[in-house]
Amino acid sequence: MAKVVEAARAEPGVVVAREAMFTCSDATQSEIVQDITDNQLDGLVVASCSPKLHTLTFREVARRAGLNPYQYTQVNIREQCSWAHTDDPQGATQKATKLVRAGIARTALSEALHPLDVETTPRVVVVGGGVAGLRAALGLSDIGLEAVLVEREEHLGGLVASLGPMSPHGRSGHEVVARLVEEVARRPGITVLTGAEVVSKAGTYANYHLVVKRGDELLELDAGQVIVATGAEPYQPAEGEYGYGLEGVVTLPQFEALLQAGEGPVAYQGRPLRSVAYVYCVGSRDEQHPYCSRFCCSATVHAALQLAARNPGVSQYHLYRDLRTYGSNEALLSQSRQRGSVFVRFADDDPPEVTRGTTDGGLQVTVRDQLTAGEELRVAADLVVLVTGLVPHDDPGLVRALKLPVGRDGFYNEVHPKLRPVETVVDGVSICGTCQGPKTSAEAVTSGLAAVALAGALLKAGVAQLDPQVAKVDPVHCDGCGTCVASCPFGAISMVDGRASVDPAGCKGCGGCVPVCPRDAIDLKGYTDAQVRAAIDALAQGVLA
Amino acid sequence: MTTVAAAPRVLVFSTNNISDPGIDLAGSSHLHYPPGAVVISLPCTSGIKPSWVLYALQRGFDGVFIASDGDECAYLPDCSERSARVVSQAQALLSEAGIDGQRLKIAAICSVCAEPFARQIRQFCDDLSRLGSGELVA
Ligand SMILES: Cc1cc2nc3c(=O)[nH]c(=O)nc-3n(C[C@H](O)[C@H](O)[C@H](O)COP(=O)(O)OP(=O)(O)OC[C@H]3O[C@@H](n4cnc5c(N)ncnc54)[C@H](O)[C@@H]3O)c2cc1C
Numbered sequence: 001m002a003k004v005v006e007a008a009r010a011e012p013g014v015v016v017a018r019e020a021m022f023t024c025s026d027a028t029q030s031e032i033v034q035d036i037t038d039n040q041l042d043g044l045v046v047a048s049c050s051p052k053l054h055t056l057t058f059r060e061v062a063r064r065a066g067l068n069p070y071q072y073t074q075v076n077i078r079e080q081c082s083w084a085h086t087d088d089p090q091g092a093t094q095k096a097t098k099l100v101r102a103g104i105a106r107t108a109l110s111e112a113l114h115p116l117d118v119e120t121t122p123r124v125v126v127v128g129g130g131v132a133g134l135r136a137a138l139g140l141s142d143i144g145l146e147a148v149l150v151e152r153e154e155h156l157g158g159l160v161a162s163l164g165p166m167s168p169h170g171r172s173g174h175e176v177v178a179r180l181v182e183e184v185a186r187r188p189g190i191t192v193l194t195g196a197e198v199v200s201k202a203g204t205y206a207n208y209h210l211v212v213k214r215g216d217e218l219l220e221l222d223a224g225q226v227i228v229a230t231g232a233e234p235y236q237p238a239e240g241e242y243g244y245g246l247e248g249v250v251t252l253p254q255f256e257a258l259l260q261a262g263e264g265p266v267a268y269q270g271r272p273l274r275s276v277a278y279v280y281c282v283g284s285r286d287e288q289h290p291y292c293s294r295f296c297c298s299a300t301v302h303a304a305l306q307l308a309a310r311n312p313g314v315s316q317y318h319l320y321r322d323l324r325t326y327g328s329n330e331a332l333l334s335q336s337r338q339r340g341s342v343f344v345r346f347a348d349d350d351p352p353e354v355t356r357g358t359t360d361g362g363l364q365v366t367v368r369d370q371l372t373a374g375e376e377l378r379v380a381a382d383l384v385v386l387v388t389g390l391v392p393h394d395d396p397g398l399v400r401a402l403k404l405p406v407g408r409d410g411f412y413n414e415v416h417p418k419l420r421p422v423e424t425v426v427d428g429v430s431i432c433g434t435c436q437g438p439k440t441s442a443e444a445v446t447s448g449l450a451a452v453a454l455a456g457a458l459l460k461a462g463v464a465q466l467d468p469q470v471a472k473v474d475p476v477h478c479d480g481c482g483t484c485v486a487s488c489p490f491g492a493i494s495m496v497d498g499r500a501s502v503d504p505a506g507c508k509g510c511g512g513c514v515p516v517c518p519r520d521a522i523d524l525k526g527y528t529d530a531q532v533r534a535a536i537d538a539l540a541q542g543v544l545a
Numbered sequence: 546m547t548t549v550a551a552a553p554r555v556l557v558f559s560t561n562n563i564s565d566p567g568i569d570l571a572g573s574s575h576l577h578y579p580p581g582a583v584v585i586s587l588p589c590t591s592g593i594k595p596s597w598v599l600y601a602l603q604r605g606f607d608g609v610f611i612a613s614d615g616d617e618c619a620y621l622p623d624c625s626e627r628s629a630r631v632v633s634q635a636q637a638l639l640s641e642a643g644i645d646g647q648r649l650k651i652a653a654i655c656s657v658c659a660e661p662f663a664r665q666i667r668q669f670c671d672d673l674s675r676l677g678s679g680e681l682v683a
Pocket of ligand 1: 127128129130131132133150151152153155156157158159160163165166167168196197198229230231232233234252253256295298299302393395398432433434435439440441442444
């Protein structure tokens with residue numbers, strides 16, 4: 001580190017170079033402010049972690065010191081240097097020196113940029129009316145923002161609407177949804193559109209225009225923010241997967257429906273259940289679905305407790321790989337053990353086999369129990385429940401309309417699971433609930449409220465600041481050919497007096513117009529031709545060991 | 546002609562929202578790749594000027610690796626086609642300058658593509674070592 005600081009100090013234009021243990025700490029921030037004001041500096045380079053983490057922190061530090069926030073550059077010497085080259089400390093030090101030099105070179109050529117203030121539209125469109133979307137709409141109304149809830153189906157409530165008593169609290173899903181829907185109906189600030197889908201989004205930051213299709217009708221809506229809460233769907237097993245297709249092999253949603261079908265002892269095909277086997281992690285934690293679906297262990301254990309209460313003497317076998325009854329659901333697991341449920345652990349590569357049993361109508365499950373040294377067990381069951389998890393919807397229409405970032409697992413991606421858990425890279429669009437990955441109902445609701453907080457922070461101020469790192473055309477070099485106008489899908493470039501001109505409120509700052517200009521007359525502010533070349537020069541320079 | 550090169554120097558163009566997080570993840574997972582690879586991050590692959598590729602190779606880099614958004618770009622629906630155009634224009638510039646086209650490589654690196662990134666860079670560095678040093682400017 002000392003070597004890097006020394007090299008930085010020797011660079012032209014550098015006035016102060018210093019090392020800090022935790023650059024983002026309050027103490028170091030104050031020192032930076034002090035250095036900038038004492039020396040009247042016009043540039044700041046911070047070499048520490050990834051710009052994803054603290055760019056906003058240090059822009060604020062610059063602002064406090066009276067320096068333009070866009071004359072600060074973040075250099076990533078952690079994730080892209082020290083952590084990546086733990087096998088080559090000397091190489092890492094040399095690389096860090098080059099990266100810092102490039103940051104300095106780029107900052108030296110930076111110009112002060114001023115965000116454009118725009119008024120915001122105090123209305124939020126919530127797409128999807130499951131528990132996450134319903135609770136988000138209520139949250140928005142609580143803080144005085146208008147909400148429009150767009151639900152594809154004719155009914156609100158999503159998956160929870162079809163559930164009976166839920167883990168961990170035991171309240172029924174219908175009731176939970178009914179209460180939310182009732183409250184939503186009472187609020188004048190919430191408009192509900194059912195049987196409706198978003199077909200397009202246009203407009204500029206915090207002032208979007210959405211088109212919603214309801215039947216043959218096209219409705220136009222203005223909104224400052226869009227919250228996507230479109231949920232997920234239960235995994236549908238393939239024919240033959242753990243005996244699926246055999247009489248008596250059902251999925252978790254089918255089992256839930258069975259529990260709700262009547263009072264008293266739970267019956268399948270008219271016969272009260274006496275022996276039930278559950279196979280966990282069906283369609284979760286496998287090659288195609290590498291994730292855990294989070295709710296299913298708890299929901300199953302909870303269902304097993306209901307069955308034990310309604311069918312005294314029932315035998316229940318839980319065949320699992322790992323159990324994740326976290327939080328207060330852990331108590332349910334202990335209870336179900338006390339009520340006679342037997343837990344059998346199988347290996348990932350040695351799944352149980354479900355076959356037709358020898359007795360009429362029955363099923364047989366064969367499993368090797370890891371907890372008793374691989375002993376083979378044969379369980380006779382009236383019913384086998386495949387504990388199916390959640391899979392993402394395939395919703396190309398919405399993905400196209402909102403340009404939603406789809407992850408490798410098919411769920412929508414947030415910017416960062418911990419630091420920016422409901423924001424997406426698409427401006428104006430946040431995500432919550434199970435459309436971003438499997439969650440329990442309570443977790444879905446919590447993320448819905450996080451999306452409300454985000455919308456509140458943006459829209460309650462009434463004005464938002466646009467990123468000033470937009471394209472600009474050099475009118476001297478522009479010959480008015482119009483190639484860039486055609487290349488911008490946002491319509492942000494137009495011809496003014498025979499020269500191309502960028503509307504800073506419409507430009508998204510992608511830079512897609514930069515290489516298409518035959519006259520090299522376009523620059524993206526913050527990433528200008530001069531800055532990129534200066535960075536290349538600095539990075540190409542040799543470093544003395 | 547070819548001098549025995551030290552570790553190849555590779556300039557990587559990444560993108561702020563898609564491939565750069567993937568490259569970060571490679572580091573946070575301590576997946577090693579040669580430190581001769583350095584990154585310049587831009588908002589979008591479609592904003593790379595072909596002349597920057599030539600410039601980097603002329604300034605002493607042995608290779609340029611474009612870690613592109615692929616189909617994940619949040620800005621431009623036709624980002625892949627645009628990036629392909631940038632690459633073919635850059636290839637034309639390289640061939641005019643007598644530089645081996647193998648010194649430019651593009652691969653889509655998603656925001657969680659840590660292992661593919663580290664593997665691609667290691668492979669590219671191996672390939673470049675075989676090509677020999679890129680000393681093009683005296
Ligand atoms: C069998 C089963 C049992 C469960 N048991 C429990 C339990 O006991 N405890 C627990 O905590 N969790 C349980 N869960 C999980 C729970 O259902 C989810 O956590 C919850 O549904 C997530 O809510 P959501 O609002 O994110 O999504 P969803 O409930 O999926 O709602 C999404 C809504 O968006 C709508 N939508 C989808 N696409 C569009 C579109 N393009 N435009 C407009 N609208 C759209 C859908 O129609 C739906 O109404 C269970 C799930 C299942 C399947």
